[in-house]
Amino acid sequence: MTTSNQYLSLQIAAGELPAALVADVEIHWQSLLERCDEQQRNWYQEFAASERRQQLLTAFSCSPALADLCVRKPAWLPSLVASQALQTGLAKDAWVEELRVLCAECENADALAKILRDFRNRHWLRIVWRDLNRLAAMEETVSDLSYLADACVEIALAYLHQQLITERGEPRSAEGTPQQLVVIAMGKLGAGELNLSSDIDLIFAYPYAGSTVGGPRSDDNQAFFIRLGQRLIKALDTRTADGFVFRVDMRLRPYGQSGPLVISFDALEEYYQEQGRDWERYALIKARCIAGNREEGQRLLAQLRPFVYRRYLDFSAIESLRDMKAMIQREVVRRQLQDNIKLGSGGIREVEFIAQCFQLIRGGQEPTLQVLQLQLVLSQLEKMAYLPAAVVDDLRSAYRFLRNVEHVVQAWRDEQTQQLPEAGTALVALSFGMGFGDDIASFQQVLAAHRQCVATHFSNVIAPPESEPDGQHLSNNRWRAMLDDLDQESVRATLEEAGFDDAAEAARLLVALLNGASVLRMQGTGRDRLYDFLPLLLEDLCEAASPASTLLRLIPLIESVLRRTAYLVLLIENPGARSRLVELCDASPWIARQLAAQPVLLDELLDARSLYSVPEKIGLADELRQRLLRIDSDDLETQMEALRHFRLAHVLKVAASEVTGGLPLMKVSDYLTYIAEVVLDAVLDIAWQHLLAKHGSPVPAGDDQRHFLILGYGKLGGLELGYSSDLDLVFLHDLPSSNVSDGDRPLDAGTFFTRLGQRIIHILTVTTRLGALYEVDMRLRPSGNSGLLVSSFTAFSEYQNTQAWTWEHQALVRVRAVAGDEKLAQKFEALRADILRKKRDILVLKDEVVKMRQKMRDHLLSTGDKNAEFDIKQGAGGIVDIEFMVQYAVLAWSQQHPPLTYYTDNIRILESLAEQGLILASDTRTLIDAYKAFRSQAHRLSLQEQKGLIAETALGTEREIVSRFWQQLMLSP
Incomplete structure (x- = not known):
């Protein structure tokens, strides 16, 4: 059938599309109508004249891949419109159910392959249409793509599993329990954040060793599941006349491409415990079971969680992420990927790094950070005040923009790329698809602003260690030389030259630490971290009032983290925290002991505003x-x-x-x-x-x-x-x-x-x-x-x-x-x-209180205490004397003076005694001042981990005042 060009033309008016895109859209339109029967052609022409005309123009101009798909399958778009699938989202469960129905009568693997590809392509068309026309938010687009992949993997696995059972028998454990392959999704699919042309990263595992039963011959479970995994990959990944479903990447499995395709849970857990690397921890953050026995899959992920999320604060994650970022940056330069929206500076990967950095560091202590979706992580970081709200807003806005850019780039040819087009119609389409029309300069300006914002926040979170001033660098060289030649006398001389108050004792402690069994057993990274930390600490100790004593207090802390050197990384990375550590331990051995007992508290030293701010x-x-x-x-x-x-x-x-x-x-x-x-x-x-x-x-x-x-x-x-x-x-x-x-x-x-x-x-x-x-x-x-x-x-x-x-x-x-x-x-x-307020016999009451006070003093004060130092609490004229006088006063006088019972603290009761005219205000103030002086001294001694004893001559005036009041109130007739 022949038709004139005028008849086939969309007659695109000025302003409907950028001029550079019009010709290609017209060509696709003509190709489409030529493939249609008369009924379809009439539908398309009516659709092009309807209120949805702009949606059609946007979809065809921004995605030649979508236009080609419509040309190949002209019936799909009309059916999607008729079912209103372009206007509404699809519930999560609907994806699996729809595909299960389609595969119900599937006869063989070839038929399965065609059904899967048609299902994928039809929904890809729907998702791209909704995304480009902003009928779906970015979050819905990535969820839909993930649901699509989940459904394809789940239904394909179920079909192929049953098919293989008929050929080989059913795999069972040694106890006879039927076994299923467990499919773990990693990366963007694991997080439910798949992009338009992403591959899917998978790991295959099975719960228990065993063998098949009921087949022509018995296979061990691993052989069965390897064969099943191979068939699943073929069903999804192989390109046929209908295209492919998803490219499958198995390189994240243990040992990568050289490892077995499928391994048991026990082997998987053993691998991660003994050989797991930092980047594998990072990858497992997004692990999710998507097919097979979900209950067993959840059990596996629970077993792996301690490998991913450490129970202590893990600042070593910053080092790992920094190394990974440096590796990526080198790759960006080598492959000239500066314009890569994912890997380039300020790209999608940097937003992910920021979120996952906090997950790795704090996820073991904050279970709410153990979530898959990046946006949920950002929300939690804001809620827990780990990132300011303004920073989270910046990252959230940039992430949405960058992901939308990624989708428009990938929608162009349905290609797995994040590379920004440099020029031509692809660049015009990108600008148009992002809502900037043909104003490419404005689009690039906004894109650059978002990327710069991300790069700035990224550098603040995963910045390289602060460079040292020249003088400090020279000092650190001195400390490093001292540690390399660990002779106690030379250590003493170096410490003495640096101003340590008891250099000989400090040298003995330091040498004993470094020659101790715990340090000598250290290897590799841990030992390097210790020797990177010590010069910084020794330099900071020079500012302490008592460097040697403070070092003595810090050594138990160092010893307590030798097996968890991520805490040393925290102090290496944060000079402010290190300085505050020295300051606090210099002031209080009690604080030093608390930190040594619970190194997790080092986290509190990171933010000075929070450390020195106690909420009501x-x-x-x-x-x-x-x-x-x-x-x-x-x-x-x-x-x-x-x-x-x-x-x-x-x-x-x-x-x-x-x-x-x-x-x-x-x-x-x-x-x-x-x-x-x-x-x-x-x-x-x-x-x-x-x-x-x-x-x-x-x-x-x-x-x-x-x-x-x-x-x-x-x-x-x-x-x-x-x-x-x-x-x-x-x-x-x-x-x-x-x-x-x-x-x-x-x-x-x-x-x-x-x-x-x-x-x-x-x-x-x-x-x-x-x-x-x-x-x-x-x-x-x-x-x-x-x-x-x-x-x-x-x-x-x-x-x-x-x-x-x-x-x-x-x-x-x-x-x-x-x-x-x-x-x-x-x-x-x-x-x-x-x-x-009961009426009491004052004389009897006074006698009982005085006897109880003497009994307490006899019981709690040793002979040495009585004759030498003064016990702030129990000594005559001390804290307990004031407390007993207050208690006596309340019991003796509150019947006539009810306000004495209003308060439970000694100071306000003393103030009430003055207000009721029972004690002179000046005397009350004197007692309160003495009470505060005693308690303040007791607090200071507590922080110094000393007993509540002071010199016999100390606080003499206060003790004399209290003793005089005791004599007047409690011992006078």
């Missing part, structure tokens, strides 16, 4: 809540680790702020108390939820209270916690014992709350990798250690009213509700006030 209680609670929300509620072990890391990190921040003068004593105690309260609140919630899952709730339906309360006594109750304070706790509940929980394994209320208390203590005190949360003392509960772990409110009230000793009422002065129900807390506050 509401900020602490919000941070902990966010951490715990990222953990599966059934994963108690990970929840406990998160609680411990939170507490350790924030206590370190408090100590750092105190030793550098940024936090006064009262604030130190406040913050340490806030940390404990926030932790207790979270522990109660975790314990409650775990118990609820087992036994149900004993609380009646419709009641929103838990009817449980945690009381804090002593330092916790008085808001005076120190760095190593234990928690004096008492648990109360107020439900009738007749209440029974509503779960499958019901408990009466008393047993339920006892179990709850036991679980709370377990979470607080069990020793994990990060130690215990707190030591807990429950001896202040009614009847002490012989009493019930959890008391009913009624029983507690009766005990306090009828059986409690005077010293127990003294303890009640410093009690607060620190976690639990508000209503029960109010009931307790009322009870506490009633008990404290």
